[in-house]
Amino acid sequence: MDNNSDVRDTFEGKIKLSEEFTENLQKSIQDIIKREEYISHSIDVRKLSTGGNNFLGELYEIDVKGKTKDGEKETNIFLKRIIHNDDFKVYSIPEVYKKEAFVYKELGKIFNELQENANIPNDDRFKMVKSYDETSGEVIILENLARKGFKIMPRMDVMTIEFAKLSIEQLAKFHALSFVLQKMKKEYFDTRIKSIKQSFVYDDYWNEFVKNMYEVSTSKLDEVTKARIKRFFDTSLDKYPKYMNGLSSNIKCLCHGDFKMNNVLMKEKDGRVIEVIAIDYQQIYFGCPVIDLIYFIYAASDRDFRKQHLSYLKDRYYETLTSFLNYFSIGISTVYPREEFEECFRNSLDYALMYTLYMLPMFFLCDDVPDLSKDELLEMNISVDKRFYDRMQGIINDFIELGVI
Structure with missing residues (x-):
C-alpha cells in the first residue's frame, strides 16, 4: 500500500x-x-x-x-x-464467484431500483450488504457489517423462531423480486435470470461423494432403518438433480441455492434477533423456490422445532411473498397460487431427506476442517460433532412418519 x-x-x-x-x-x-x-x-x-x-x-x-x-x-x-483448485470436481469455483459478483454488482442495484420505485418502506425491503465496485469474479468486497453488530449464528445450533421468521421473510422477498423482474423487466429476466443454471455437476464423481456422506449420515442407525434408507438413497441419486435443476415444479424464480443459517447475518437486541441480511450468493440458480425454503428449515432445525413451527414458517413465507408482491400490484395468484405452492411443498419434502443425507455432515464438521483448496473430496476424513447424530435421527424419524422411508 x-x-x-x-x-x-x-x-x-x-x-x-x-x-x-x-x-x-x-x-x-x-x-x-x-x-x-x-x-x-x-x-x-x-x-x-x-x-x-x-x-x-x-x-x-x-x-x-x-x-x-x-x-x-x-x-x-x-x-x-x-481459492483456485482446478481439481475441485463438484462445481467450477470461478463460476460460482462470478455468480456472486453478478448479484452484488448488477442484480442488487436493480433490486434497489425496483424497491425505490415502488416506494417500499426501508424496514420492509429486501436487504443486501453494500458491495464495492471493485467486487469481481476473483474477490467479493463488501461493507463489514460485523462492525455494526451483525454476526452469524453458530452453525450447529438450532435456530430461534425469531431468526427463522425474519430469515424466511427475507427469502420470500428475494423470490418476490425475481417474480417482479419477470413481470416488469421481462427481456432482462429472460436473458440474465432465466439462464442461470445450477452449479453442481451430477456425475459419477458426485455420486461417489454423496455416497461417502450418506455412510457418515447413517453410521449410527440400526440395521433395519439403514436398509429402509438405502432403498431411498438409491432412488434419490436420479431424483435429486431434478429438484436442483428446477424440474420438480412449473413455478420457477431465482433461488438463493444455499440459504442456510450461517449464510444469514443477524443483529440482536436484548437477546432477541431484530434484523437479518442474507449473504453468499454463489449458488444462485433458476429453479423452484420451495427448495430454498425446505433447505433452510431442515438445515437449521431439530425435530421439536419443526413440530412446533414448520406449519407457521411455511405460512409466513407465503404471506410475506403475497404482501411484498402487492407493493408492485402483482397478485400472488398470477405467479404462485396457494394450491400450487402447497402441492409443491408437499411433493418436494423428500428433498429435505436427500440433501441432509448428502450435506448435513458438512454443517457439523469438527474443528479440524478440511482445506478444499488442497484436499481431495473423496479422500476427506469426515469427523462430525456428536450433535449431528441426534439431528439426523430426528430427520429420519420425520420421514418414517411421513411414509417416505
Whole structure:
C-alpha cells in the first residue's frame, strides 16, 4: 500500500499486503480508500478463520482509519478472495464467484431500483450488504457489517423462531423480486435470470461423494432403518438433480441455492434477533423456490422445532411473498397460487431427506476442517460433532412418519 499503511498482528501472524494480496487486489483496496477521500490513513488487515463456514474462499477484515477534510473517519471492509483448485470436481469455483459478483454488482442495484420505485418502506425491503465496485469474479468486497453488530449464528445450533421468521421473510422477498423482474423487466429476466443454471455437476464423481456422506449420515442407525434408507438413497441419486435443476415444479424464480443459517447475518437486541441480511450468493440458480425454503428449515432445525413451527414458517413465507408482491400490484395468484405452492411443498419434502443425507455432515464438521483448496473430496476424513447424530435421527424419524422411508 502507501507509506501511511499500518498492518498489525493478525489471527495467523503478521500479514503483509504485498505478499498476501495480488497487485490488482492492492489497487482495488487503494481505489476504495481514494474514493473515501482520506488525507492520511492507517490500515489494519486481519485474516479470518472460517470456522467451517466457508471452504473455498480466504476471508479478511480490513479497517481503514484516518482523516478526511471533514474530520476523522473509519471504513470497514470484508473481503472474500477466491481459492483456485482446478481439481475441485463438484462445481467450477470461478463460476460460482462470478455468480456472486453478478448479484452484488448488477442484480442488487436493480433490486434497489425496483424497491425505490415502488416506494417500499426501508424496514420492509429486501436487504443486501453494500458491495464495492471493485467486487469481481476473483474477490467479493463488501461493507463489514460485523462492525455494526451483525454476526452469524453458530452453525450447529438450532435456530430461534425469531431468526427463522425474519430469515424466511427475507427469502420470500428475494423470490418476490425475481417474480417482479419477470413481470416488469421481462427481456432482462429472460436473458440474465432465466439462464442461470445450477452449479453442481451430477456425475459419477458426485455420486461417489454423496455416497461417502450418506455412510457418515447413517453410521449410527440400526440395521433395519439403514436398509429402509438405502432403498431411498438409491432412488434419490436420479431424483435429486431434478429438484436442483428446477424440474420438480412449473413455478420457477431465482433461488438463493444455499440459504442456510450461517449464510444469514443477524443483529440482536436484548437477546432477541431484530434484523437479518442474507449473504453468499454463489449458488444462485433458476429453479423452484420451495427448495430454498425446505433447505433452510431442515438445515437449521431439530425435530421439536419443526413440530412446533414448520406449519407457521411455511405460512409466513407465503404471506410475506403475497404482501411484498402487492407493493408492485402483482397478485400472488398470477405467479404462485396457494394450491400450487402447497402441492409443491408437499411433493418436494423428500428433498429435505436427500440433501441432509448428502450435506448435513458438512454443517457439523469438527474443528479440524478440511482445506478444499488442497484436499481431495473423496479422500476427506469426515469427523462430525456428536450433535449431528441426534439431528439426523430426528430427520429420519420425520420421514418414517411421513411414509417416505
